[in-house]
Amino acid sequence: MSIPRTKFWRDKFCGRERNLPFLFACAALVACAGAVVALRAQDKNPFAGDPRAAKVGESQFRANCAFCHGLGARGGGRGPDLTRAQKRHGNSDADLFRTINEGVPGTAMPPNGATQQGVGMTEEEIWQVISYIRSVQAKAPAQIVGNVAHGKELFYGSAACSTCHMIQGKGGRLGPDLSTTGSARSTDYLVESVRNPSRRLAQGISEAMKEFSQEYETVTAVTADRTKYVGVVLNEDHFTVQMMDTREQLHLFEKNKLRSLEKSRESLMPAYDQKTLSDKDLQDVIAYLLAVGGQ
Amino acid sequence: MKRQTILCTIKSRFLASLGMRNLIASALVVSTMGTGGAPLIKAQVTGQRLLDSAKEPQNWLMYSGDYAGRRFSALDQIKTSNAAMLVPKWVYQTMAGGKFETTPLVVDGILYGTGQDNRAFALDARSGRPIWQYQRALAADIRPCCGRVNRGLAILGDKVFLGTLDAHVIALDAKTGSVVWDVTAVDYRQGYSITLAPLAIKNLVLIGVSGGEYGIRGFIDAYDAGTGERKWRFYTVPGPGEPGHETWEGESWKIGGAPAWITGTYDPATNTTFWTTGNPSPSNRGEGRAGDNLYSNSLLALEPETGKLKWYFQFSKHDEHDYDATQVPVLVDQGERHLIVQANRNGFFYVIDRNNGKLLFANAFAKVTWSDSKDASGAPIARKDASPTLEGNRVCPGAAGATNWMSPTYDPQTQLFYVTAREQCDVFSTAPQAYEAGHAYYGSAYFPNDDAEPFTGALRAIDPNTGKMKWEWKHPSPTWSGVLSTAGGLIFTGDAEGNFIALEAASGRALWHFQCGASVYSSPMSFAIDGKQYVAVAAGSALFSFALP
Numbered sequence: 001m002s003i004p005r006t007k008f009w010r011d012k013f014c015g016r017e018r019n020l021p022f023l024f025a026c027a028a029l030v031a032c033a034g035a036v037v038a039l040r041a042q043d044k045n046p047f048a049g050d051p052r053a054a055k056v057g058e059s060q061f062r063a064n065c066a067f068c069h070g071l072g073a074r075g076g077g078r079g080p081d082l083t084r085a086q087k088r089h090g091n092s093d094a095d096l097f098r099t100i101n102e103g104v105p106g107t108a109m110p111p112n113g114a115t116q117q118g119v120g121m122t123e124e125e126i127w128q129v130i131s132y133i134r135s136v137q138a139k140a141p142a143q144i145v146g147n148v149a150h151g152k153e154l155f156y157g158s159a160a161c162s163t164c165h166m167i168q169g170k171g172g173r174l175g176p177d178l179s180t181t182g183s184a185r186s187t188d189y190l191v192e193s194v195r196n197p198s199r200r201l202a203q204g205i206s207e208a209m210k211e212f213s214q215e216y217e218t219v220t221a222v223t224a225d226r227t228k229y230v231g232v233v234l235n236e237d238h239f240t241v242q243m244m245d246t247r248e249q250l251h252l253f254e255k256n257k258l259r260s261l262e263k264s265r266e267s268l269m270p271a272y273d274q275k276t277l278s279d280k281d282l283q284d285v286i287a288y289l290l291a292v293g294g295q
Numbered sequence: 296m297k298r299q300t301i302l303c304t305i306k307s308r309f310l311a312s313l314g315m316r317n318l319i320a321s322a323l324v325v326s327t328m329g330t331g332g333a334p335l336i337k338a339q340v341t342g343q344r345l346l347d348s349a350k351e352p353q354n355w356l357m358y359s360g361d362y363a364g365r366r367f368s369a370l371d372q373i374k375t376s377n378a379a380m381l382v383p384k385w386v387y388q389t390m391a392g393g394k395f396e397t398t399p400l401v402v403d404g405i406l407y408g409t410g411q412d413n414r415a416f417a418l419d420a421r422s423g424r425p426i427w428q429y430q431r432a433l434a435a436d437i438r439p440c441c442g443r444v445n446r447g448l449a450i451l452g453d454k455v456f457l458g459t460l461d462a463h464v465i466a467l468d469a470k471t472g473s474v475v476w477d478v479t480a481v482d483y484r485q486g487y488s489i490t491l492a493p494l495a496i497k498n499l500v501l502i503g504v505s506g507g508e509y510g511i512r513g514f515i516d517a518y519d520a521g522t523g524e525r526k527w528r529f530y531t532v533p534g535p536g537e538p539g540h541e542t543w544e545g546e547s548w549k550i551g552g553a554p555a556w557i558t559g560t561y562d563p564a565t566n567t568t569f570w571t572t573g574n575p576s577p578s579n580r581g582e583g584r585a586g587d588n589l590y591s592n593s594l595l596a597l598e599p600e601t602g603k604l605k606w607y608f609q610f611s612k613h614d615e616h617d618y619d620a621t622q623v624p625v626l627v628d629q630g631e632r633h634l635i636v637q638a639n640r641n642g643f644f645y646v647i648d649r650n651n652g653k654l655l656f657a658n659a660f661a662k663v664t665w666s667d668s669k670d671a672s673g674a675p676i677a678r679k680d681a682s683p684t685l686e687g688n689r690v691c692p693g694a695a696g697a698t699n700w701m702s703p704t705y706d707p708q709t710q711l712f713y714v715t716a717r718e719q720c721d722v723f724s725t726a727p728q729a730y731e732a733g734h735a736y737y738g739s740a741y742f743p744n745d746d747a748e749p750f751t752g753a754l755r756a757i758d759p760n761t762g763k764m765k766w767e768w769k770h771p772s773p774t775w776s777g778v779l780s781t782a783g784g785l786i787f788t789g790d791a792e793g794n795f796i797a798l799e800a801a802s803g804r805a806l807w808h809f810q811c812g813a814s815v816y817s818s819p820m821s822f823a824i825d826g827k828q829y830v831a832v833a834a835g836s837a838l839f840s841f842a843l844p
Contacts, residue, residue, distance in 0.1 A: 238808070
């Protein structure tokens, strides 16, 4: 990380000039850049254990992070619960700094300063946010409550989750892949998703620069020849819709060529009540999701 | 000789191709091109040319197209009957990340734009090929609140003017991009930045600052276009002894915010320039700044030579929801009525008498829950229970507003006002926060409402006489695209899904669209060269131009 950055500065500002005073300036600049790099590459939080930093960090967290991670860092509809001891993208201070500063490719976690919400944070402020997260997180990884093996049996068996959901390459395609959901969502969110899946629809594709992710809306499309397709919206704009039907076939439609197009926020996923899935069995399924997600 | 030949070609093609409606305007352009002999390319954009921008519809001389802020193009080659045939002509890539918010200028065949991280460029507007490119070396610790963005340039004389993320005002040579002068408006370390396109009036360059998220004290500046010397500064938060100072509790005025981060407008008839201001700081916590907090969230009528305040109108008093009034204040003339029209971030559409700042009426144009009553003047009043709370309080519009900085347009042909509306409610939370210079200062958090209501948006056509909606074009999700109207009976806008769209101005019927590949965070414009009309818009990292085949 640090070497290319320094080299970039040196090339950019010192590449062509050869006069002596400029070279001195360059040397100074490179030294300064080196100091910055040293701070960046620092792997320990300079404010570790400082309650005042945690307090300031809480303000930063509310302005920059709460939009997705919720007040108190307990997770929201979009962002994982950060009060867990185990963080999916690394637990060390350096890992957290990198995650906040650079974002997580392939997820909705953006690089620092690149969002609509909140401002870009300075390095000091990022460390303060880390102080805050440390102050609210559990001291030790939570013991998974529930029977992971039984949860897996249910997932692929009688609960029929795998009809629509995939974990680590095995299962259905109609619903979201759940391989990492256990670490990316709070337990409350997982329970709600099973008991009342229509309350908050799962989020699908996030496009670069687009503010809001596509949700797993239910769609019914009737083509000009009166063929009816029911499924989920993979993506949509004003003029087109990309969907997967319940037989896992992709359909790419221009809306004005369809006979009708109806969307619903009633999820295609059935709500699992106590009769279908007891609290005990739900706990086991979530235990399986957490166990897989933690891998 | 070569130049003359080209220009003659331009002239004849231009006249031949433009519709009847613009023949008179085009003839005027030609008559100013030269006296007696062969016409010359006009190197200088004089103050008079800016005043007379309607006479040269082939050019786009300022951010909103004209001093009235109408974002209306009098070009009518592209019209309802042929808009379906529009095709891309060229694409210019900045290759920079982040939001690309520029509205380019076009003067005599050259396009001047800005990009992310304070890039600026001049292109051959016919081919999209760059003539010069500039990028400012920015410090690592600049404080842009909401992306490393810039919305455009102003032009006057032989210079273009750029406000920078480190709060400098810079004049670049229009032919080379060389820095002619560079002045520090203010120390960026205090939380200031500049993102707007400046406004040139007479020999002055007017500019305002961003920083409402950092507890700055906002201001509007005027600089001598030739030298960069600052001629005046109007603080948008009055100091001790000044009228309005009493609307701030204790020392709160020193960090009161009220940034001016969208380009103003100008009425030559009364020699008044109109500017709008943003939220008081901290944006989501009213405790500690009791009072109306003038002139936050206000419309200011200023004398351009001196910065003297003629009158003001405050849209959201003692705001706790980040309802910046930084939407272009559009001047609308309807018979004897001289109006300022603004669809405000707080969800109300305001029509104001621009001679005195008196409110004529205010109507909601989007879902509003922060206000359920109006005072004697007709101005919306905040509900007591709409304030943010520690646990969070759901209020509409949300923090991004019912609209935002994206430009609206006023079409003098349909006499309708078109604005991008965002339907998004948020849960507003507040918590105490100590001010520290140069650090983000919100006193708050906000997050999406938790009730499964999808966020949507729409382009709405509003009659300024009644405030009533004539039609709307629904967006699948809220967009940050502005709106352009043209004399061809068209409205152009973009969406978050990446489409750039032409609609019939009278009805809202879609006539054409093009998928740009990334959300549109900019306001479109139109120009002509070689007698060919173009429409341009920034999306993703690219500036697109479209024309008939």
